[in-house]
Amino acid sequence: MNNELIRQRITDLNVCVIIPTYNNHRTLNRVLDGVLELTNNIIIVNDGSTDTTSTILKDYQQLQQLHFPQNSGKGIALREGFKQAIALGYEFAITIDSDGQHFPTDIPDFITELELNNGKDLLIIGSRNMEQEGVPGKSSFGNKFSNFWFWIETGIQLKDTQSGFRLYPLNVIKNLKFYTSKFEFEIEVIVKTAWKDIEVKNIPIHVLYDETERVSHFRPFKDFTRISILNTWLVFLTGIYYFPRRLFRNIKKKGLKRFFVEDLLGTNDSPKKKALSIALGTFIGFSPLWGLHTFLVITLAIFLRLNKAISFAFSNVSLPPFIPFIIFASLELGQWVLGERISYSIEEMMDNFQAFEHLKTYLVGSFILAIIGATVFGLIGYIFFSFTNKKNIALKNE
Known part of the structure; x- marks a missing residue:
């Protein structure tokens, strides 16, 4: 597809790309150059990197950059990136990880999906093929576990709720309150967006797990504990308010018999x-x-x-x-x-x-x-x- 046409489509829809990064100097150049082929609407959030990230970013002075003095967590990086995007007048933000697992060439698919939705508010999550060779077993299990809790909390069935390659509706995000700061933020934001009756859906994306260059900052025990605490709180809120509301709406929409057969x-x-x-x-x-x-x-x-x-x-x-x-x-x-x-x-x-x-x-x-x-x-x-x-x-x- 013609890159200039893609650039124009991204501009017309008022979309930017937010790239949070922390100590990913081996893959950062490749990700930035790949996104630059499609758009200059880029916001880089350097989350207190201690490697050569700051040096690399000196070659990209034409792009919006946020630099934290110390590492604050992916959730804070994304939240600050959203604030900057909103201040600059963007309506949608695509987030892509800087560890090289995502392919910038998939960005046009997000734009196409947004166009098919006639520019309405929509949250899109890139769905990885978790069965492909090289996908860590803990990632596959963690994703399935997260998918289940997201379904419990929202009633929406997705194939991938943990991918960081997403398109967010900023007009919705700016009116939500968030409390998390690390990896669990990516769960909090999609659940709260769904609770606002915004459509949350998957589209297929490519993924690369190259352990020779990829650096993951996910800490299995600490981050899984944080995620579990968040899900416990979200399930509690679901039980006392959002589930009864969703149940009533589904029964009213489908009728009791159809609801029992299809949903239960x-x-x-x-x-x-x-x-x-x-x-x-x-x-x-x-x-x-x-x-x-x-x-x-x-x-x-x-x-x-x-x-x-x-x-x-x-x-x-x-x-x-x-x-x-x-x-x-x-x-x-x-x-x-x-x-x-x-x-x-x-x-x-x-x-x-x-x-x-x-x-x-x-x-x-x-x-x-x-x-x-x-x-x-x-x-x-x-x-x-x-x-x-x-x-x-x-x-x-x-």
Whole structure:
């Protein structure tokens, strides 16, 4: 495509490109030169680099530059870049990482998508092929995990929520309040944008993971902890306000029957997949791994590629009102298997039951109960979904 035409399209849509950088001197030139072939509307944010970044940027004095005296985090770098872009009158900003994993040649695809949306506010995230060779396993898992929580928090299903190659609507961004400063900012901003009823979508992009030159500043423990804390807060807000609002809107739009079939049952999944999802959720819900149920069921559903909504829903068989009965049934099964006899009632168990004295019995019984529950609920689910699936096919063929 003609680069001059692309330049004009970028100018007409009032788009700039923000490039946050921190100690990426090996790839910075390549990224900057690649973007310069398409536009001069560039804002570079040097986030306190201690390598030769400052020297490199002296060759790009014609571009807008922000220099921090010390590293503040990607979130702060992006927020300051947005402020500068808004002050300069831009309406949209494309962000691209300076570590060389993104290809500036994909920028026209963002512009095309924006044009197809008639210039309306839109947030676009570049979707990487996480199955391609060279993609770190931790990146692939982290992305799937993030995608799930984004779906929980917004109801929007995306293939990639962690890519830093994005197009942001600045008219929306300038009216939002943000509290995060590191990598977790990229989650906060897309969730809060979606909560404003702005469309958030993926478009495919190319990606390169060259470990010989790429420098990643993601700290697995610290940054994952920050992200987990943020998601906990966002899920809380979702539960008390945004989910009820979204639920009411969807039911009103689709009607109760259609909402149940499409949104809760996942009509595109096979009966086998739905049944296995029920079985997984039930097993985790009956298991003695209290406090870890949500984390385990989501993680396993992601790895096993099961229906996460169904798995999560059935893991709630262990809601507080049912816990005494689950423990009672587990102890009964444990006694039967181990040949023991414990004299107690449900009332005694709730008031003054010495759990640690019967821990072995409880653990054995709870896993047996989990296996039985998963088998029974899974089979019932398979029969139910097979029947409804055949019925739906028959109705479509009439």
